Amino acid sequence: MDMARRWTPQRFVTLRRIRVIACVVALTVAMVGSFAFTARKSVALSVNGKTTQVTTYAMTTTRLLQEQGIDVKSHDIVTTSSGDRLADHAVVTVRSAYQTTINIDGTEVPFWTVATSADQLLGFFEENNAQAKKITVDINNVYNQLTGGLVINQDGPVTVIADGKTSEAPNGKLPAASILDSKGIVLGREDRVSVEKDGDQTILRVKRVTHGEETRTVPIPFDTQTIIDPNLDEGQTEVRQQGENGEKTQVYSVTYVDGVAESETLKSETITKMAIDQIIAVGPAKPKTDENSSSSNDSSSGSGNSGSSDGSKDSDTNADAGSNDSSKNDSSSNGNANNNSGSNSSNSNSGNNSDSSNNNGNNSGNNSSNSNNGSNNSGNGSNNSGSNSNNNSSNNSGSTNTTPSGRLWHPTVAQAQSYAAGAAAQRGWTGADWDALVKLWNRESGWKWYAENSSSGAYGIPQALPASKMAVFGDNYRDDGAVQIDWGLWYIAQRYGSPSAAWQHSEEIGWY
Structure with a gap:
């Protein structure tokens, strides 16, 4: 009876279920243990040259840095030896960036760098650009950064x-202040300190800044006035008062760098002698006779017609209308036509000698003996045509001559590439990576800071879409080539890892 109860089918099924559950639990525990064992990593974390060994279960570098409480800013550079996924025994390097000022061909440009020395910073630019623009580092802005002095x-x-003297400091592993102190060089409040490379030589240069005033005497040109003297013959001129230049004294505030004037500002201006106008008398033009007027009207008619054919359609219409009216009324009002012609001719000579278009208009009007109003309308028509033409001309000139300008920054192509050469080199992108970056942004924007895709709206040197993405690196992203380049390099690092990978994607897909 006990044996029968012990080996019933129900008992057998129950025991089988227990064995299955035990196997599943054992397998789950093994998997969890294996995952825990493999997920636990030992990672070397280097922050600004200080390395510590940390243990973490984080799967990505971003998560690791969050666990360790390390705040990474936009311009900081983070690299890892294991790629996107964090692996055991990986090395994670964090280099905090700080802002310095570099000088590219005389233009001061803010530059974020992770360099540990001024010489290294200059070296970044040389690595990618053998024909680099002249680059110097402004020590005033990098002094006292991070480790207490670059x-x-x-x-x-x-x-x-x-001060015009050259000496050598044997120990270059010192900040600028220590080197200058060792040489007994005391800096003034506005003196400038910079570092530059000359071949294999590293130069620490001090430029003295002083201020002074310069007084200059500047001539004031006299004006010329013309009066009409009826006692003089036509075309005769006579100087009634000789003109004399005046004088004014200008005082400038001048900034000198190493004794050479660099900039100046007008401080005050005083007129010490008034200019005397020159007065010239001119004889008036004599009125023309009726006979001369008649013959001139005939010749004017021809010139008026030819002029109107070269001008506007409205002028042609008015001129033709005038000639038709003249032919229709020739037989009935020759006397009136001659009288009107004479009066119009004298009015034209006295009032409109300098305006050839008005005279033509009046002459074409003289051909019409219908009324003076017709001639005036013709003249007004030509005047309006002229003014419209002038306005359009000036408007077109204003729009086509507009060119981008401003501080960096609105860089030239060469300046933009010089800046990017240093910024890319400090990420380790040299050689093939640098060549790929040049080709990539040549294709995207031609390295123009103002390049904009009319269809998509992509903007700037890296062609960010939308352009507002670049605001993370600076609010003035639309007008600052440095901000655009900084964002573009960061974007390539985050998405592709290197310019070579970005260029390959661009070759295959057509964009990056």
């Missing part, structure tokens, strides 16, 4: 140039 040259001595 090292000038980690690899060797520094040449110091100040």
Whole structure:
């Protein structure tokens, strides 16, 4: 009876279910244990040169940095040896960026860098651009950053140039202040300190800034006035008062750099001698006789017709209408036509000597003996045509001559590439990566900061879409080439990892 109860089918099924559940639980525990074992990683975390070994279960670099409480800013550079996914024994490097000022061909440009020395920063630009624009680093802005002062040259001595003297500082692994102190060089409040490369030589240069005033005497040209003297013959001129130039004294505030004037501002201006106008008398034009007027009307008619054919359609219409009226009324009003012609001719000479278009209008009107109003309308028509033409001309000139200008920054193509060369090199993008970046942005924008795709709205050197994406690196992204380049390099790093990968995608798909 006990044996029968012990091996019933129900008992067998129950025991089988228990065995299955036990297997599932054991497998789950094994999988969880295996995952926990593999997910646990030991990672070397380097932040600004200080390395620590950390243990983490994070799957990505971003998550690891969040766990460690490391705040990464927009311009900071983060790299990892294991790619997108964090792996055991990976090395994660964080380099905090700080802003300095570089000088590209005389233009000051804000530049975010992770360089640990001024010499290294200059080296970034040389790595990607053998024909780089002249680059210098403004020490005033990099001094006292991060580690208490930027090292000038980690690899060797520094040449110091100040007050017209040249000397050598043997220990380049010092900040600018320490090197200048060792040479007994005291800086003024506005003195400028910069670092530049000359071949293999690193130069620390001090420029003295002083201010002064300069007084200058400037001539004031006299004006010329013309009066009509009826006692003089036609075309005769006579100087009634000789003109004399005046004088004014201008005082300028001048800024000198190493004794050479760099900029100036007008401080005051005083007139010390008034200019005397020159007065010239001119004889009046004599009125023409009726016979001369008649013959001139005939010749004017021909010229008026030819002029109107070269001018506007309205002028042609008015001129033709005038000639038709004249032929119709020749037989009945020759006397009136001659009288009107004479009066119009004298009015034209006295009032409109300088305006050839008005005279033509009056002459074409003289051909019409119908009324003076007809001639005036013809003249007005030509005047209106002229004014419209002038207005259109000036408007077109204004729109076509508009060119982009401004501070960086509105860089030239060469300046933009010089800036990008240094920014890319500090990310490790040199050689093939740099060549790929040049080709990529040549295709996208031609390296023009104002390039805009009329159909999509993509904007700037990297052709950001929408353009407002670049605002993370600066609110003035539409007018600052440096902001556009900084964002473009960050975008390539985040999405593709390198310019070479971005260029390959662009080749295959047509965009990046």
